[in-house]
Amino acid sequence: MLELMRKRRSIRKFKKDRIAQTAIDALKEAVLRSPSSRGNRPWKFFFVQDAGVITRLxxxxxxxxxxxxxxxxxxxxxxxxxxxxxxIEDCSIAAIILHLTAESLGLGSCWIQVRNRIYNSESTSEDYVRNILGIDLPVRVLAIIAIGLPDEVKAGHPYESLDQGKVIA
Ligand SMILES: Cc1cc2nc3c(=O)[nH]c(=O)nc-3n(C[C@H](O)[C@H](O)[C@H](O)COP(=O)(O)O)c2cc1C
Known part of the structure; x- marks a missing residue:
């Protein structure tokens, strides 16, 4: 896990290639194994591969x-x-597990914040996303995780750059 953390970066450039079904299955399994408070699992994950829908998102x-x-x-x-x-905590943990599992599979990924963001003066980003996906369930939209084969190379953050002052011991 530490080796994964040493390499991990947010990736925002992707190759056109589709992701292998085995990798998609692994990502699905990983999020469903996330811990949640009281084992409530209050989440829903929409795996979207349709290019038109992704463009709208x-x-x-x-x-x-x-x-x-x-x-x-x-x-x-x-x-x-x-x-x-x-x-929010439960879904954030699942989102980060998705990010780290993607990294472990050689995929790049990046969190896109949706909750508390606005689409325009009349609509929130959450409403916009719910509308595109046709969600009529009473769910909130936390974030979108973009995932794909990386088309950019980013080095992990050097140890010397870590802000040791954030840790009190
Ligand atoms: C809660 C949260 C929200 C984020 N929202 C966005 C976002 O909307 N768009 C984006 O490009 N990156 C977003 N990021 C990625 C951060 O910008 C990124 O983690 C940060 O710049 C550090 O870079 P690194 O992940 O490569 O270390 C978000 C990350 C987190 C944890």
Whole structure:
């Protein structure tokens, strides 16, 4: 795990290649194995591979999401706030497990924040995404994780760059 963390970076450029079904199955298994408060599992994960839908999702906010249009896979991470008072924590952990599992499979990925973001003056990014996916369940949209074969090389953060002052011992 530490070796994975040493290499891990957010990747925003992807090759056109589709992701192997075995890798997609592994990503699905990994999120479903995430821990959650009281084992509530208040989440729903939408695995989107349709290029047209992904392009529309990439417009969910003014900045920070456009790169999604070139990703072969978008995982929309949602949570049911009536099922858990800590759905944000539960869903965030699952999203990061997705990010790290992608890294372990040789895939690049990046979190795109949706909750608390706006699409335009009339609509939130959450409403926009729910509408595109036709979600009529009472779920909140936390984030989209863009995933694909990396088309950029980024070195892990050097040990010397870590902010040791953040750890009190
Ligand atoms: C809660 C959260 C929200 C983020 N939202 C976005 C986003 O909307 N767009 C984006 O390009 N990156 C987003 N990121 C990725 C961060 O920008 C990235 O983790 C940070 O710049 C550090 O880079 P690194 O992951 O390569 O170490 C988000 C990350 C987190 C944890």
């Amino acid at each position: 990439s417009r969910c906010k003014e900045s920070g999401a456009a790169f999604l249009k070139d990703a072969p896979l978008a995982v929309v991470v949602c949570g049911d706030e009536s099922a858990s008072d800590v759905w």
